[in-house]
Amino acid sequence: MEWAIKEHTMKAIDTELTKFLGAEAQYYVPIYQRKYSWKKDNCLKLIDDILKVAKDNERPCHFIGSVIYLAKQDAMHASAVKEYLVIDGQQRLTTISIVLLALGDYTRAKIVDDADYNKATTSLEKLSRRYLTNEDETGDTYYKVRLNEEDFYAWMKLLENRTKPDDIKRSKIFENYGIIYKALCDSNVEPQLVYDGIKKLRLVDICLVPEDNAQLVFETVNSTGLPLSTADKIRNFLLMTVEPSKQTKLYLEYWHPMEKALGMESGESSQFESFFNYYMTSVLQRQLVGDYYDVFKNYYYENKAAGTEGIVKQIHQYSKYYTEWNTASDKGTRIQRALFKVRKTGQFKITPAILKLLSDRNDGLIADDDVVEILTIMESYWMRRAICALPTNTAGPVCISMLKSLNATNQLKSFKANLFSLTWAQRMPSDTEIKDTLKTLKIYSLSSSRTKTILDKLENNRRKEYVPTSEYTIEHIMPQTLSDDWKSDLGADANRIHETYVHTIGNLTLTGYNSEYQNKRFSDKVDCTDKAGNAIGYRHTPIKISSYLTTVSKWGEDEILARAEMLSDELITIWKYPKKD
Structure with a gap:
């Protein structure tokens, strides 16, 4: 098979997964590659695919995508373990490795007789020697798949025993092992059947050499699995343009x-x-x-x-x-x-x-x-x-x-x-536009949150001690619904005044007693008390922007416009119009 990448052509091999992992090699995931991130659904789908292909004698194989890797220079030496940088496919390689480990443990649980277990092709020891480790090596090259950062640490600890250390916080290695092992136990099939399914898995083996354009190949090959985020693509694009020693730095x-x-x-x-x-x-x-x-x-x-x-x-x-x-x-x-x-x-x-x-x-x-x-x-x-x-x-x-x-x-x-x-x-907007607009703009009905921000700024401007207005709600001095008393107090133009000004800034303040004020008359709101007899009216509030309310004896159009003018004057000093140079 040949893959054409614009002006770049390479050869790719369609091969068995077990043959790929069975080679004496290490597949090294560069430090900048994204962390192992397969989710539960991805793992269960893979187990389901393995079991389905295993049980279907008429299906010779199941394709799981491609693995793209770059041959490191020292991989050319015959005496060295072949080391390859994984460009794409680390998620699948990691999950398959976890499946093989879980299969070995499942075999031990399923076959209790030691003699029968030792004969089984799916014993943990046999699977580990073939697919998980390079048994004649020491150090990092002992592991077939060399992950990055915390994932590799988690993988080594998982291979040692199945108890997750407390210092592993984010890696999904242990979590997905548990999901896969449970799925195998729930299936209750023979371990050999699972192995038969794994042996039917095939992939496209794409090996690059240093002169190949790894980034171009990475972008062009349409791989399966979790899609890369834009962040992943940008990071990989940048770090693939420099040699491996600089990538780490x-x-x-x-x-x-x-x-x-x-x-x-x-x-x-x-x-x-x-x-x-x-x-x-x-x-x-x-x-x-x-x-x-x-x-x-x-x-x-x-x-x-x-x-x-x-x-x-x-x-x-x-x-x-x-x-x-x-x-x-x-x-x-x-x-x-x-x-x-x-x-x-x-x-x-x-x-x-x-x-x-x-x-x-x-x-x-x-x-x-x-x-x-x-x-x-x-x-x-x-x-x-x-x-x-x-x-x-x-x-x-x-x-x-x-x-x-x-x-x-x-x-x-x-x-x-x-x-x-x-x-x-x-x-x-100029100072004049602000003052003219705020006379009749129904600012509350347009955005109560924006109104709260403006009232907060008015309240705390020039204060040394901040008043946490998040504890207060917006109060309509002339209420949103007019009672008969309010209509009487406002006079013949009550409906027009209410419609024009109820949601304007001149009619709005802050209070902690909205439920107590309700639709009370203005004079009652100024001096009202709660059920315990505590004074809670405007005259006793610590809210600075309500102080004007104690200087007037009634509340109507003239008072609302006068207060709007006063608040507008304050706002244009808070958010100043810049002077021309």
């Missing part, structure tokens, strides 16, 4: 720390993929179109002069900026506090510009004062648009224009100039 110094920071050790890659999308957008300064793995490969070839190590270092450094942005706290440095405030706006499309800003700061291209001012303007921009309930469909293009504006000698000046050049649809 780059993985341990840069890639593995990044995997830990982005939660990839558990097998979850979504956070890495989000980061990588933002990273590519940041360095390319444009929105990504298409599969960003392909986009990245184009970027790599265009920047090949930087070398693989240079690009891996850059990705690692940007992952640090991403983590700094993701973990920003209001308890940290002034830059971390400014980052935290931008995150609170909920606009994460700005992330590529944040990464660029932090990169420039790290490279000494922008002063901390300018970084803080740019972040403050970003926060004000998004919050002013949120206050005015402006559409969010312009966020993508605006974030890209902000990102591009940072590609200048004076980033702050360029960022401001870009802000003032935005289209009307993309605008940053």
